[in-house]
């Protein structure tokens with residue numbers, strides 16, 4: 354088959370790494386990078402570290418408002434699809450690149466596979482939630498990572514061609530952890546294993562609100578622990594624009610967004626992780642590191658149900674309470690499959706073939 358895979362943002366490069374490798378064994382893959390993320394630390398480093406093939410197309414769309422960014426992607430992706438005439442389009446996750454890929458394909462009647470389908474936070478103020486719902490309803494084959502995701506789709510009437518395959522990020526984590534062990538990031542930052550907190554913040558609800566961001570920064574600054582804080586460019590720009598540097602305590606070590614291996618190693622060795630990222634909540638669970646989620650909801654509800662993730666929002670007191678008292682000990686389940694989701698996805702695509710996919714629309 355000829356398959357166009359569409360990616361554009363940091364977590365999508367990680368998600369596509371092994372699927373792409375597997376796809377290329379028996380099929381022709383055309384990898385399209387929308388250009389949503391373009392800094393070396395948010396894009397090329399993952400291609401280099403994970404051996405992802407260079408994209409056949411880089412659409413160079415860059416940063417803009419939601420409408421402009423998604424619209425520009427839609428125009429450019431449509432051109433690629435008209436030229437390449439693929440049998441199938443694969444999209445990943447829930448970013449604007451995902452939605453643009455799905456919209457361009459569905460309008461051209463090209464079957465779509467959605468990797469990481471069925472996730473719901475039930476919070477429509479998150480741009481990702483809209484992207485998830487619309488992409489799932491435009492897709493023909495839905496690869497769900499968890500039983501909860503499968504149930505969410507069922508509730509919305511999507512029951513055909515839904516495949517519970519596990520989580521592709523787990524595949525990549527499992528394969529990469531040995532390489533991550535070689536990372537010298539702890540030495541470089543002069544921290545000891547289990548003697549620091551790791552924090553990431555990039556959700557608009559946290560970064561685009563001075564109150565919320567300041568509340569999180571105040572909590573981290575008064576944690577009386579060393580905090581390693583790889584800063585997403587969205588957050589870096591907001592901190593600079595509003596002169597929030599002075600709110601950042603000396604215990605907080607801000608670094609650039611880290612490469613994948615360094616970041617995995619920082620996660621594995623952290624005492625606790627504080628984040629609003631989706632992927633990092635999942636990785637914390639897989640690495641058995643307590644996760645304090647700086648949101649009021651999550652699409653990875655199983656991690657909370659199992660007691661390894663706690664939702665604290667942006668309240669300073671709740672964040673500090675979790676930093677000092679959230680100490681999960683319970684057993685964990687195989688929530689995210691067995692690390693072979695990528696192989697399963699490709700096998701399903703090959704077995705079905707584009708013309709035998711039952712169209713559920």
Ligand code: UD1
Pocket residue numbers: 362363364389390391392395416417447448449450480481555586587590
């Ligand atoms: C996007 C996704 C989000 C995902 C995140 C992963 C959407 C709506 N959001 O959020 O779901 O969790 O990626 O990290 O698709 N910027 C740079 N350099 C870059 C990229 C971005 O400086 O290489 C800055 C720009 O100022 C830009 C801002 O970051 O305006 C936000 O980037 P954008 O891609 O719009 O959203 P993210 O917050 O990265």
Ligand code: UDP
Pocket residue numbers: 363364367522553555583584609610611612613614616617629630631632633636
């Ligand atoms: N990540 C990384 N370096 C960082 C922060 C995150 O390599 O400095 C990786 C992390 O290991 C995970 C993914 O990026 O695999 C999560 O992406 P992000 O938090 O940007 O997006 P989300 O998962 O919230 O969509």
